[in-house]
Amino acid sequence: MANSPQAKKRARQIERRTEVNKARRSRIRTFLRKVEEAITGGDQAAAADALKAVQPEVMRGVSKGVLHKNTASRKISRLSARVKAMAA
Incomplete structure (x- = not known):
């Protein structure tokens, strides 16, 4: 457990960032699921x-x-290929 004031503050900041990142990740997953x-x-x-x-x-x-650049590019590329294959 954090003991110094600095460590306690960092723990609070991490908690807030984690909530924001969870929301962002969830939003992205929802959009991906729609596709x-x-x-x-x-x-x-x-x-x-x-x-x-x-x-x-x-x-x-x-x-x-929230995501790595290559991960995002890979996801978009694969989805694009699948959507394109629907036309054929």
């Missing part, structure tokens, strides 16, 4: 719209430090 559901539902128009909505959200997660 997944549209793909499994077979609705290409909805999947394409959901993909357009998820891209800025995922990249915002990168800029906020």
Whole structure:
């Protein structure tokens, strides 16, 4: 347990950041799930719209430090490929 005032303050700050990051991660997952559901539902128009909505959200997660850049790029790339494959 933190004993020094500095360590106690850092613990409080980490607690607040953790809540914010959880909310951001949850929001990103919700957007990703919408794309997944549209793909499994077979609705290409909805999947394409959901993909357009998820891209800025995922990249915002990168800029906020919630996701790694390569992870975000990989997720978007794979989703794009799946949406594109629906057209064929």
